[in-house]
Amino acid sequence: MARLNKGALVERAIDAIAADGWAVARLTHGATHPARFTMEREGVSHTVKLYIWNLSHGGKSRSESEFRIQVTGISGFEPEPNGRTLILGWSEEFGVFAGFDVQHRLGPLGASPSIQITAATLQAGGANGAAKQDKGRGEWALAVRPDKVGRYVQHLAAAHAGELEPILSDEHSPAADPLASEIAYxxxxxxxxxxxxxxxxxxxxxxxxxxxxxxxxxxxxxxxxxxxxxxxxxxxxxxxxxxxxxxxxxxxxxxxxxxxxxxxxxxxxxxxxxxxxxxxxxxxxxxxxxxxxxxxxxxxxxxxxxxxxxxxxxxxxxxxxxxxxxxxxxxxxxxxxxxxxxxx
DNA sequence: GGATCTGGGCAACGACAGCA
DNA sequence: TGCTGTCGTTGCCCAGATCC
Structure with a gap:
């Protein structure tokens, strides 16, 4: 499976957010990782730190359904102060992003830690716009189609609490309005x-x-x-x-x-x-x-x-x-x- | 300026451990 | 025993350095 270099991965995520109507201003450029940017829409602004890797299969010895990101190049995740922190994997095969909860990944990392998600979740995410997978201990992994990534960032905490409704609700719902959503949050x-x-x-x-x-x-x-x-x-x-x-x-x-x-x-x-x-x-x-x-x-x-x-x-x-x-x-x-x- | 070399980063892969 | 997470090794790719 073709994989994207770091710059292209960051670009893919930012393009998805911009396509959802957010004005994105990059604070880091090129392949700088993690990438940082601001996204603004209708008076609501977020500073975002983005960790992103290619999503790959777990290997020949693994279950056919197992996909994962391998966290390399960093010693640990550092949350964006007063902002959003994204841990994403991009799957060219499924055309979706995998999203993982930084709040469950704040401890020290191993040499090359991996974070798994199943093919069924990725497939469901592609078909429905977003899908969730219970990883236990209150952690939810998500598969999010690019057209829903902006909404995912807006409702990051709720999404990783297992609530997909804000991501999937129609454009007339309060969740679709960044201003109302942020005030309510x-x-x-x-x-x-x-x-x-x-x-x-x-x-x-x-x-x-x-x-x-x-x-x-x-x-x-x-x-x-x-x-x-x-x-x-x-x-x-x-x-x-x-x-x-x-x-x-x-x-x-x-x-x-x-x-x-x-x-x-x-x-x-x-x-x-x-x-x-x-x-x-x-x-x-x-x-x-x-x-x-x-x-x-x-x-x-x-x-x-x-x-x-x-x-x-x-x-x-x-x-x-x-x-x-x-x-x-x-x-x-x-x-x-x-x-x-x-x-x- | 272009070709080649080299080192670092990262994905792919597999082994192993822990757990139910 | 099978599943899942962690860790180590291998090899590819790319960017920078060096040479012609």
């Missing part, structure tokens, strides 16, 4: 210190963002259905907004927490993750609506002039266009705040 996993300098300024920024959302919601009540004419669109324009009450409730909850003396950062984070995701869904609704409306430029112009859009059959949303940006901006503010108060 911090809300559920980080420890916070509200006494750090600068917290009050960031909190004030969030309150302003929440008030902006609430104000926009107040002025985005459904308008009377437009007259149906030969050039007016049919469909959801006359439907009631489905996400409006939930967005308003979440925004009010955040506002209430932030105005208290000791806000619950987890509650703010969870509500904030929902609002960020709601913004994403509205954005998708807008884009899908635009696709539909491409067939009639007159209709599209009229729609956009009213700054309204809708999605038939999914959410039935109908909002002013500015709400998308207000929700996403608020999401970024909440992420910034959570990161600021996270105890390292």
């Amino acid at each position: 911090l809300a559920d996993n980080a420890e916070f210190d509200l006494t750090v300098p600068g917290e009050t300024e960031l909190r004030a920024e969030m309150i302003a963002g929440v008030e902006g959302v609430l104000a926009a919601l107040g002025s985005a009540k459904p308008e009377p259905p437009p007259q149906m004419g030969h050039n007016l669109p049919p469909g959801p324009i006359d439907e009631q907004p489905a996400l409006g009450p939930e967005i308003e409730a979440a925004a009010q909850q955040i506002k209430s927490e932030l105005e208290s003396d000791s806000p619950d950062a987890r509650a703010v984070g969870r509500a904030g993750a929902f609002l960020a995701w709601a913004g994403k869904i509205l954005q998708i609704a807008k884009q899908e609506g635009a696709k539909v409306l491409e067939k009639s430029k007159d209709v599209a112009r009229e729609y956009m002039a009213k700054a309204l859009w809708g999605t038939a059959g999914t959410l039935g949303v109908m909002f002013k266009e500015e709400i998308v940006e207000l929700l996403r901006h608020l999401g970024r503010s909440i992420l910034n705040w959570l990161q600021h108060i996270t105890i390292l």
